[in-house]
Amino acid sequence: MNSNTSTLASADADRISPADIQAGHTAYELDRKHVFHSWSAQEQLQPMNVIDAEGSWIWDGEGRRLLDFTSQLIFTNAGHKHPKIIEAIKQQAEKLCTVAPQHVNDARSEAARLITELLPEDINHVFFTNGGADANEHAVRMARLHTGRRKVLSAYRSYHGGTHLAVNLTGDPRRVPNDDDAGVVRFLPPFTYRSHFRPDSAAQWTPEQETERALAHLRDTLVLEGPSQVAALILEAIPGTAGIYLPPAGYMEGARALCDEFGVVMILDEVMAGFGRSGKWFAHEHFAIEPDIVTFAKGVNSGYVPMGGVAMDDAIYASFAQRMYPGGLTYSGHPLAMAAAVAAINAMRDEAMVENAARLGAEVIGPRLEDMKNNHPAVGDVRGTGAFWAIELVRDKATREPLAPYGQTPAVMADLVAACKAKGVVPFINMNRIHICPPLNTADDDVRFGLDVIDEVLALADEVISVQQ
Template identity: 50%
Template sequence: MTTDDLDARAKQLDSDHVFHSWSAQAGLDLPVIAGGRGTVVWDHAGHRMLDFASQLVNVNIGHQHPAVVAAIQAQAAELATIGPATANLTRGEAAARILSKAPDGFAKVFFTNGGADAVENAIRMARLHASRQNPGRDTVLSTYRSYHGNTGAAIVATGDWRRMPNQYARGHAHFFGPYLYRSEFWATTPEEECERALHHLERVIQSEGPSTIAAVLLESVPGTAGILVPPPGYLAGVRALCDRYDLLLILDEVMCGFGRTGRWFAFDGHDVVPDLVTFAKGVNSGYVPVGGVIISDPISKTFDDRVFPGGLTYSGHPLAAASIVASIDAMQDEGIVDNARRVGEEAIGPGLRALAEDHRLIGEVRGEGVFWAIELVTDRETREPVGADVIGRLKKELTSRGLLPFTAENRIHVVPPCVVTAGEVDQAMSIYHEALTSVEADLA
């Protein structure tokens, strides 16, 4: 077969036999990815693309990092799998590496298969811990602009449209988090947005009844909902409300953790310590499916003499554990988290702000590290979002110019791997500029 034949066969097999998530199946035209390295992927024919989606915002360390690949290979040769009801050195080392980046007061990690079941089990832990002395504290509060995964409780905790056809879990209520560009609180400054959002949350807590609530669940920085970096003081304010009403705080770091914001954990920059932390994605860049919950000592002690009613066949899988150890070591040794912070401050942020000056479709750019969003509007005064047709055209223009984008609603998320260089950012900015120019000309 020629390389073109391999690409055609990959497309045909995919079309014939693969059922894709979050999609109507007819008419899908997906790019073929045969290989990758760093921030670049390519098809069988060798057509290269900058991956400014990091796939699903998870390839933080970049594609095919040699140390991580070697660690998986070595572990497979030594012990390819083992059940969770065993002690395993690699699993223990993975937990220790994760805890080395967590705040004081966390000594245990529960491993899962991914982010959704990490959230699922964090909710379970919170409910059982909260109800040990006060039975019936089951409710979990989460924001409308959020995504927490596609399992029973995680999807109901999610705030967007994907929750609606999947409401099979009980005990969930939602509130509005801060989003100054489209403020629900008539705010005009970050300080007003923070104060009013916290007041709103407190009223929801009071209205739902604190004695019925187990936890508040938040993405430290909501990702799929729009890279909504919380205003200064907001997360600390939520922590204070949780303390005031004796609620647990779960911070979802599945997408924003392990370097994505230029910090090991996104919450590190917000003067807050949660009770439970969920993780996945960036902890090993998705090389092997894995996630988990970092558990504070008081919650961990709840299960010292009480059985935790949860488990997974592949919890702490040795291949996943080996990839975590290698990923965290490489990110630390190579300064990858610092690179994400520096590139965000010196290249992505300035580049996106320059784009906003040149393009009338851009209403706002926001973000930090390698975690940014371009919000697109038909009119800057009314802030009316562009439609799916405009996003579809932009996606096609970007892809045809050699950039793999991440799009959501009326936004383009600029989320390259943490290893991205300033030169690659400059290349991407030129592609964004060309694509926006083309679409704006068509709309004129």
């Protein structure tokens, strides 16, 4: 265990004053009186108060310094308070703070240039949105208008946003209370750890077999739904909220081939995995494919100002070259967001953050998580790439039974979170998983410290298994 564990979690008197802490208490009281939180039963919620942040660290309402192993909702790719991004926002506010989207502003023009430079050469235009959900909504709208078709195929074990169409595109359980006939058809994606396609009689099951069966299922879904009715296939390049699992070799290429065969638009959701999170600028670069549409948000400017976008290839663009695109947003290409994006992309390039994320995954995070898998009875699987990893907790390694049924969160997860915070780390928890997603520029020693804490508190999950056995 890192010898700094106890001091790292203590109050930071040099940075956080008693007045800061008192102001935080006031903010908390007002929050509970007036703020309605997302995805929560309001009166059961006890939100953590964050009163300061810098780099890979945050300070809670009591002034304790905590390692941010979540990048918030996995978006502070360049860390908190990066000076170049902050300065760009300040300069833009003084120059042109806001402008209607029908007018040219130089920050938006430069952001579009930088983003399209990172994408395949036939993707040359970007429609800017306020976030990832509306980016996915507009991507589907474009695909429907481009093809003249309505249906959209999306995967179970996915997340595409909380607005009406986006939550219907989503495959995780949060969709269920919002289910509606939105023209969405869902299919089962490949998942090598807990396959939907592996026969009970199969003693061995290879990634190649998973790819073959999953693609056959996708083809069947397309054919049975009527290819002439299917406008788009939307996939997360690497599913994030659903468990950070990379598709097996050949699957994405096969999905691309099916889209080509049936004239279906391939939309890749890079909202969470894009802009360096996976150790490449975009996660689809891990596969030999070129999407028709890429959606993004979050990491493009480290979340400093709300922003998202739809990057489209020339064929999609051509559909609206001479006819109106029936969509828009008041804050599309907002100058403050665009300036933050330009500064973030340049800082990530200049400071080799994407390369650092790849190195952290290969040399620091991945090997240590494999050790945890070998040493903890509760750890069934570890998987990921770059600064984008998941630890899956199970009741039984042999059967791969999760600690709680799909869609439920086992009680021990709250204990794991509390123990991590007490030792100076904020973890990301989803169902029976711990996600390891630090900022891309987190120092090696800080990452090791966070992994030390995770390693130690996993004993709580091991105890649950021991008692049950």
